[in-house]
Amino acid sequence: MAEPSAAVQGASSGAQALRGVGRFCRRKPLGALGAFIVIALLVMAVFAEQLAPYGYDETVRGSRMKPPSAAHWLGTDNLSRDMWSRIVFGARVSVTVGVATVGLAVFLATAVGVSSGYFGGAYDLVVQRVVDAWLSFPYLVIVLSVMAVLGPGLLNVVLSLAVLIAAVNSRVIRGATIAVAQSTYVEAARALGCGHARIILWHILPNVAATVIILATIGLGTAILAESALSFLGFGVPPPYPAWGAMLSGSGRTYMFRAPWMAIWPGVAISLAVFGFNMLGDALRDLLDPRLRGLAR
Amino acid sequence: MNLSRRDLLRLGGAALAGASLVPSVAPAQTPKRGGTLAIRTWDPPHFDPFQTISYKTHIALSFTHSRLLKHKAGPGVVPGTFPIEGDLAESWTQPSETTYVFKLRKGVRWHNKPPVNGRELTADDVVFSVNHFLTAKGNANAYMLRAVEKVEAFDRSTVKFTLKEPFVWFLDMLSNPHAVAIVAKEVLDKFGDFKKHETVIGTGPWMLDSYRPNVGLTFVRNPSYFLPGLPYIDRIEATVDEDNASRMAAFLSGKYDLGWEFPGTVNRVDWVQIKDTLKQKRSKLQTLEFPAPVMSHISMRTDQKPFNDVRVRHAMSLAIDRKAIIDAVFEGVGAMNPPVPAALREWSVPFDKLGDGAKYYKHDPAEAKRLLAAAGYPNGFPGTMCFTPYGSTILVDAMQLVQKDLKAVGIDVKIDQKEYGAYIATCFYGKFESMTFGPQTGFLEPDNFLFGQYYPEELKNQSHINDPVVADMLVRQRRTSDVAKRREIIYDIQRHLAKQQYYVQMPSGIYIAVWEGALKNYGPNMGYDYGGRLMAAWLDR
Numbered sequence: 001m002a003e004p005s006a007a008v009q010g011a012s013s014g015a016q017a018l019r020g021v022g023r024f025c026r027r028k029p030l031g032a033l034g035a036f037i038v039i040a041l042l043v044m045a046v047f048a049e050q051l052a053p054y055g056y057d058e059t060v061r062g063s064r065m066k067p068p069s070a071a072h073w074l075g076t077d078n079l080s081r082d083m084w085s086r087i088v089f090g091a092r093v094s095v096t097v098g099v100a101t102v103g104l105a106v107f108l109a110t111a112v113g114v115s116s117g118y119f120g121g122a123y124d125l126v127v128q129r130v131v132d133a134w135l136s137f138p139y140l141v142i143v144l145s146v147m148a149v150l151g152p153g154l155l156n157v158v159l160s161l162a163v164l165i166a167a168v169n170s171r172v173i174r175g176a177t178i179a180v181a182q183s184t185y186v187e188a189a190r191a192l193g194c195g196h197a198r199i200i201l202w203h204i205l206p207n208v209a210a211t212v213i214i215l216a217t218i219g220l221g222t223a224i225l226a227e228s229a230l231s232f233l234g235f236g237v238p239p240p241y242p243a244w245g246a247m248l249s250g251s252g253r254t255y256m257f258r259a260p261w262m263a264i265w266p267g268v269a270i271s272l273a274v275f276g277f278n279m280l281g282d283a284l285r286d287l288l289d290p291r292l293r294g295l296a297r
Numbered sequence: 298m299n300l301s302r303r304d305l306l307r308l309g310g311a312a313l314a315g316a317s318l319v320p321s322v323a324p325a326q327t328p329k330r331g332g333t334l335a336i337r338t339w340d341p342p343h344f345d346p347f348q349t350i351s352y353k354t355h356i357a358l359s360f361t362h363s364r365l366l367k368h369k370a371g372p373g374v375v376p377g378t379f380p381i382e383g384d385l386a387e388s389w390t391q392p393s394e395t396t397y398v399f400k401l402r403k404g405v406r407w408h409n410k411p412p413v414n415g416r417e418l419t420a421d422d423v424v425f426s427v428n429h430f431l432t433a434k435g436n437a438n439a440y441m442l443r444a445v446e447k448v449e450a451f452d453r454s455t456v457k458f459t460l461k462e463p464f465v466w467f468l469d470m471l472s473n474p475h476a477v478a479i480v481a482k483e484v485l486d487k488f489g490d491f492k493k494h495e496t497v498i499g500t501g502p503w504m505l506d507s508y509r510p511n512v513g514l515t516f517v518r519n520p521s522y523f524l525p526g527l528p529y530i531d532r533i534e535a536t537v538d539e540d541n542a543s544r545m546a547a548f549l550s551g552k553y554d555l556g557w558e559f560p561g562t563v564n565r566v567d568w569v570q571i572k573d574t575l576k577q578k579r580s581k582l583q584t585l586e587f588p589a590p591v592m593s594h595i596s597m598r599t600d601q602k603p604f605n606d607v608r609v610r611h612a613m614s615l616a617i618d619r620k621a622i623i624d625a626v627f628e629g630v631g632a633m634n635p636p637v638p639a640a641l642r643e644w645s646v647p648f649d650k651l652g653d654g655a656k657y658y659k660h661d662p663a664e665a666k667r668l669l670a671a672a673g674y675p676n677g678f679p680g681t682m683c684f685t686p687y688g689s690t691i692l693v694d695a696m697q698l699v700q701k702d703l704k705a706v707g708i709d710v711k712i713d714q715k716e717y718g719a720y721i722a723t724c725f726y727g728k729f730e731s732m733t734f735g736p737q738t739g740f741l742e743p744d745n746f747l748f749g750q751y752y753p754e755e756l757k758n759q760s761h762i763n764d765p766v767v768a769d770m771l772v773r774q775r776r777t778s779d780v781a782k783r784r785e786i787i788y789d790i791q792r793h794l795a796k797q798q799y800y801v802q803m804p805s806g807i808y809i810a811v812w813e814g815a816l817k818n819y820g821p822n823m824g825y826d827y828g829g830r831l832m833a834a835w836l837d838r
Contacts, residue, residue, distance in 0.1 A: 148719070
């Protein structure tokens with residue numbers, strides 16, 4: 001008797017989830033499109049071996065710089081490699097770098113920004129001067145210095161970009177925290193005897209989450225583009241493993257006039273990734289922000 | 298002369314192709330004084346030629362400084378050949394195998410700038426410059442004159458060099474734009490070194506008029522230059538331009554009179570894209586094609602397993618599809634290189650005279666696998682390959698093809714990509730675990746390619762070679778003054794090296810030298826000596 005009941009319950013929660021997805025799509029069509037793109041990217045990244053018809057470094061004899069065709073949907077590059085296969089494998093690098101960088105950056109920025117904005121005083125003063133000093137250096141100088149010490153590679157790209165993006169974001173999160181910390185509900189929580197940890201976790205963080213999400217979505221695009229710059233300078237993922245940025249700024253740019261697809265497709269992939277993450281982030285912000293939640297409905 | 302890609306390949310890169318975008322016959326004309334020549338340049342890290350091997354510095358100083366000897370320049374000189382003529386030296390003699398005496402030109406004056414204020418150059422200046430070249434801390438080019446035991450001034454215009462041992466390349470080294478720029482002691486005394494742009498005081502055909510960091514340099518004609526009437530061109534505007542799209546646009550619009558890449562060329566990849574537009578916009582451009590001396594190679598730890606087995610090295614060379622590299626990265630136009638690059642046409646042994654070793658330059662993955670199996674590596678082996686991209690798409694693409702070719706025979710190479718500075722400090726000088734892939738300096742004579750890379754314990758002996766047969770021949774060629782005999786020794790060295798494959802040589806591209814039709818009496822060639830090549834050129838516009 002229990003089994004049919006569980007099945008009915010499962011079907012009902014599945015239907016509920018589907019209805020929720022349908023409602024999300026109707027109310028936030030751009031957000032839904034963003035979610036679709038992000039899911040597609042994740043699928044490409046995870047199942048690259050299954051989706052790509054060729055290996056990322058496999059050359060197809062006699063197919064140098066061939067335009068898009070039935071045999072090669074996105075054409076081939078100057079080393080006779082299938083562009084679609086390289087774009088699919090490239091998703092792995094871009095998604096990994098983007099998500100890992102922004103995840104780490106947001107974690108660091110939130111920790112620094114929220115603590116600095118909430119506690120204020122001498123702690124805030126010292127932390128903000130350190131951030132000021134950090135921000136006064138051109139970003140490429142910092143990244144190149146870090147990379148020169150750590151050496152090229154995916155992990156080091158993530159670390160260096162995350163630290164950089166975190167410094168910028170922490171300033172914004174600090175501002176949002178200061179505004180939220182002056183709210184009456186925070187004063188009320190304090191009056192009721194809540195500790196700092198509880199106030200930060202239950203009252204501050206949910207109310208700066210919208211800012212964090214926006215920063216994260218903007219940061220994803222920045223991280224993917226910065227990775228491309230580093231790849232071009234020789235600090236990214238070493239070739240022949242494809243990274244969209246490197247494909248765009250390396251041979252894509254060199255052969256742009258003769259084989260525009262070599263630059264267009266990585267560019268499209270980067271734009272779509274940034275667009276997808278931004279749209280999804282916007283929609284999530286509308287849904288998650290307590291102040292915007294009503295408007296979202 | 299029109300040559301197809303196939304023709305150029307067949308000729309092994311020793312071919313030359315020169316053309317104008319429209320047919321034109323230049324009648325003999327009287328040189329004209331005046332005008333401004335515009336070129337693209339690179340921002341020098343500083344101006345001290347004794348503290349850097351950077352082409353950025355040496356190119357800038359080629360306009361302002363003289364040497365004892367120089368390479369002849371002009372349309373009559375075949376690119377890849379470097380006949381020697383006097384620069385500050387009016388004549389020279391060689392009383393013995395180890396003694397050279399140079400007679401300096403009279404009336405040579407320094408640029409009219411403090412602290413020398415146009416005083417006359419003397420033999421003491423030459424002695425000072427050579428000694429400073431040999432003793433300045435951090436001069437990576439000092440090895441070029443390592444054979445010098447002492448240099449003395451006999452009188453105001455006579456300089457005598459005594460060598461420790463016979464060194465037949467001595468005059469070539471003195472002519473090389475990497476080598477001794479003649480400088481004044483007063484400048485060193487006043488400034489402490491030659492790094493500041495105020496120290497750019499020489500006896501060359503142009504004077505540095507202004508230096509704008511990261512923007513450009515302006516050179517103006519030296520009115521007191523020791524060759525009467527020269528130079529013809531009044532002003533050289535050299536613009537620092539770090540973006541290729543910007544450079545290409547500038548060239549299309551007529552901003553530069555020489556091709557924007559070193560040494561006054563246009564990369565074939567770019568050339569293919571813009572040549573039709575150039576036919577319309579700059580129809581008088583002149584071109585000349587010749588092989589580039591810059592050659593990449595795989596170096597490896599031949600003092601360790603598995604590379605100490607010659608069969609492994611043969612397999613590596615046989616694994617490389619050089620024709621595919623030429624097709625993919627040089628637009629199908631390239632030159633196959635034996636140990637001395639094909640660009641040095643007087644010294645590079647033609648492939649049909651390379652002997653048994655020639656077969657290892659063919660692409661034969663099946664034979665490569667067989668050799669690996671015979672050497673005890675039936676499944677290949679893993680290895681790391683040190684690499685830096687030099688900001689070059691061409692190099693990155695070539696490296697990827699090399700990696701793929703090696704993988705195809707079972708050598709699974711993991712790329713150890715380093716930052717440029719770290720690469721130069723380590724892998725470039727042989728400090729690596731397994732393999733390194735990268736370009737070598739495009740020297741202008743074979744000794745630098747051979748002695749530096751193959752003589753035991755030399756800094757640039759990247760493959761850690763200790764081969765007594767090669768070492769003996771390397772020393773012998775340095776002592777053989779008869780050019781024909783020396784060439785035969787150098788050919789023998791290359792034949793031996795082809796059989797040993799201590800380095801796996803890659804093909805080179807073919808330069809496309811491009812210059813404005815209004816620039817007369819100009820002949821392109823390799824090397825940093827922009828000033829020398831432009832000294833007797835003139836503008837007809």
